[in-house]
Amino acid sequence: xxxxxxxxxxxxxxxxxxxxxxxxxxxxxxxxxxxxxxxxxxxxxxxxxxxxxxxxxxxxxxxxxxxxxxxxxxxxxxxxxxxxxxxxxxxxxxxxxxxxxxxxxxxx
Amino acid sequence: xxxxxxxxxxxxxxxxxxxxxxxxxxxxxxxxxxxxxxxxxxxxxxxxxxxxxxxxxxxxxxxxxxxxxxxxxxxxxxxxxxxxxxxxxxxxxxxxxxxxxxxxxxxxxxxxxxxx
Numbered sequence: 001x002x003x004x005x006x007x008x009x010x011x012x013x014x015x016x017x018x019x020x021x022x023x024x025x026x027x028x029x030x031x032x033x034x035x036x037x038x039x040x041x042x043x044x045x046x047x048x049x050x051x052x053x054x055x056x057x058x059x060x061x062x063x064x065x066x067x068x069x070x071x072x073x074x075x076x077x078x079x080x081x082x083x084x085x086x087x088x089x090x091x092x093x094x095x096x097x098x099x100x101x102x103x104x105x106x107x108x
Numbered sequence: 109x110x111x112x113x114x115x116x117x118x119x120x121x122x123x124x125x126x127x128x129x130x131x132x133x134x135x136x137x138x139x140x141x142x143x144x145x146x147x148x149x150x151x152x153x154x155x156x157x158x159x160x161x162x163x164x165x166x167x168x169x170x171x172x173x174x175x176x177x178x179x180x181x182x183x184x185x186x187x188x189x190x191x192x193x194x195x196x197x198x199x200x201x202x203x204x205x206x207x208x209x210x211x212x213x214x215x216x217x218x219x220x221x222x223x224x
Binding site: 032034036038043044045046049050055087089091092094095096097098099100101102 | 142144151153154156157166167168169202204208209210211212213214215216217
């Protein structure tokens with residue numbers, strides 16, 4: 001089973017600043033990685049798939065990069081609605097698809 | 109595109125639960141469904157996948173023997189049944205439309221509470 005490790009667990013950022021989240025895979029997953037955002041009481045929302053492709057309608061301030069075992073989600077200028085929990089998910093090897101433990105972006 | 113799940117359930121330990129997920133706004137058989145659960149305050153856990161086209165299923169080993177995923181193409185509905193419920197099965201259960209591993213659309217979630 002592929003283990004995804006996200007860091008940091010919590011990131012404190014001021015509105016307008018840049019946020020960078022990391023996701024590391026226990027073995028190569030090529031570019032088969034997605035990122036999701038989840039707000040309290042809501043279902044997850046797809047942000048990025050195939051490591052760097054933005055979901056339909058996603059603002060350009062969100063970007064994904066990486067391949068192999070190291071991946072990054074960057075939010076270039078945080079807006080109030082971006083403070084949330086973010087999960088990465090691999091779909092290279094199954095079963096199972098696996099998720100990272102999540103990273104929380106909070107207001108500094 | 110919308111996925112609408114059935115309502116919250118309260119079950120006793122040892123019982124079974126069956127959650128439904130009705131799809132609309134797209135061709136049902138063009139996508140599969142992943143089922144993902146989230147215990148209170150915890151992260152996301154993938155349970156398995158079903159092809160809406162031919163009903164092929166792949167389950168996480170953790171749930172093998174306890175979960176059954178099915179679909180009904182006449183009503184565009186996917187189902188997830190979990191048996192022999194335990195208190196640690198208390199969670200929000202989500203269905204999600206899945207074509208290539210990533211889930212583009214999610215249901216609103218169904219809270220399953222297991223309590224004596």
